Amino acid sequence: MINHISELYGRQIKLSDLSEELQHHPDIHVRPALAKIAGRWVCTRCQAKLKPTLAGLPSGQFYCYECIQMGRMDTLQGLATVDEPNRFAAVKHPMSWRGHLTALQAACAQQIVEVFKDHRRHLLWAVTGAGKTEMLFPTIEWAIRHGLRIGIASPRVDVCIELFPRIQAAFDGVSSVLLHGKSEAPYQYCQITVCTTHQLLRFYHAFDVMVIDEVDVFPFSGNPMLHTAVSNAIKPSGGLLYLTATPDRSLLRAVKSGYLSVGYLPIRYHGHLLPEVTIIKLPKIAAQIKESRLPGQVMTMIGRLVAAKQRFLLFVPTIQDLQRVGAAISREKIRCRYETVFSADPKRLEKVAAMRSRSLDFLITTTILERGVTFPGIDVLVLKADDRIFSSAALVQIAGRVGRNSERPGGQVLLYCSTRSSSVKACDRQIKQMNQKARQLS
Structure with missing residues (x-):
């Protein structure tokens, strides 16, 4: 049961999961969990267009079978959200990391900062072991200094678990949270969120800075629901960075069409070549x-x-x-x-x-x-x-x-x-x- 308004900032949660008092809070916006658009039921959370034969319930109601693993959305539910207020404490020196980037890493890092300043969508194609995480640090520092909310997501739980302590150590004075299906710690409103891409289904116009790591991997690659989750989780004024060492065809097409700008880093942080097979x-x-x-x-x-x-x-x-x-x-x-x-x-x-x-x-x-x-x-x-x-x-x-x-x-x-x-x-x-x-x- 959710009792504090901050747990709804930039999130979309079933109205029934809120305390009775919170359900009537003046800042809460409520949308139907399922909406009928052009004669078809559409899930408001994941945007899936539902087939009546699959979505129908014995009661005559309908539910979303696409995002059921995140909790059932049905025609009796409301979806509650509160506008993201970016209510974060000012941190004078946000970055505690004292390492150094190579010249090539620094150039890529500055390019990433410019991407978010310009609210763009960008692909960084960097070899495995190039130091992608460290190249994010200047962007995270810039975002924190400007009071922005940061989301870093990956399709893989393992990636999130390994990434989170590195982010925590690099920004130890900044509030951060790790979210995945096996998380035991309760959700809390933080400036930095590291999560699996599935967890983004619970966010709505939350993040000014959104990074998707290992973007080419299952279950994210080719999954319209998770791509929708990313789009919904980013603010309309936000920017998006994709990270991968092995871009798939859809990403390469997006680059070719101009939807994504692209940067390259073909060498690892230590300057040695990739071991060949x-x-x-x-x-x-x-x-x-x-x-x-x-x-x-x-x-x-x-x-x-x-x-x-x-x-x-x-x-x-x-x-x-x-x-x-x-x-x-x-x-x-x-x-x-x-x-x-x-x-x-x-x-x-x-x-x-x-x-x-x-x-x-x-x-x-x-x-x-x-x-x-x-x-x-x-x-x-x-x-x-x-x-x-x-x-x-x-x-x-x-x-x-x-x-x-x-x-x-x-x-x-x-x-x-x-x-x-x-x-x-x-x-x-x-x-x-x-x-x-x-x-x-x-």
């Missing part, structure tokens, strides 16, 4: 894994890395492959500490934390760890890299887990596959092209 053809690897066996070449590499205390991520395409590969490694009796992890794993966050704290030698993982998580100094092995699960963008992101730390800017990216699929070749080509662009800048 090594493609290793093993024609029988898929059949062997199906039998819970691993090719000798793969097992030898695993043993070698464990013996050298070189930590790594071992990617497989499916959940079934997690158990099969784990069983194969267990039979070899290699003395090692590892876990398997996948998107619906209830202990996913704990396992990632164990890897980060060096309690594990490696993780066997699906594509859930292809991006947004950093483990310094690791190598990467991809089994069945030619499987259709591994798109070229996924492989580029997986390769991007390696060499992110200045103390070990290189490392191995080993792609084991039966054939050189189009995705494997495209990954190899894109990394080499980015490295060529980086050489031209140095």
